[in-house]
Amino acid sequence: MNLTVKTYPNNTAPKLTYDVLIENQQDSGVSATVLGLPDIKSFGATKEEALNKLIQLLQERKPEIVTLEIEPPQTEHPWMKFAGMHKNNPLFADVLEYIEAERSQVDLDNETK
Known part of the structure; x- marks a missing residue:
């Protein structure tokens, strides 16, 4: 199997976009959770504060986009x-x-x- 990894230089990397779930908490605070990444969650007194904390968490993790190109194994057609x-x-x-x-x-x- 051939595997090709495409990476982008730091100055041309596309922006990362995340869908975020905003929830009002019973204690009158707000939580922000990245959908698909439940371990990335923040809390704040306001929506803006929760989102700013979430941005800080994401930046600390230094996420990167990598594109994998994988060639399927060469197999004979079953028929x-x-x-x-x-x-x-x-x-x-x-x-x-x-x-x-x-x-x-x-x-x-x-x-x-």
Whole structure:
């Protein structure tokens, strides 16, 4: 399996965006939680304070975006083992004629409906 990691220089890295759940707490405070990262959570007296603390937490972790390009393993198509298995069968031509006759009959039946 081939694996390629693409990284960005610090000056051209795209901005990271996060969806954040804001919840009012019973003690009249506010919590902010990064969706998908429940361990990154902050609390504040106001929404702005909770978000600012959350930004600080994220910046301390120094997140980075990395793109992985993974080539799938080269495997034979599962039907390839059956390809050509009847090429030398003397009855194969008869089977094809039967299939063609059945298809023609189905077409005729559909035209008369």
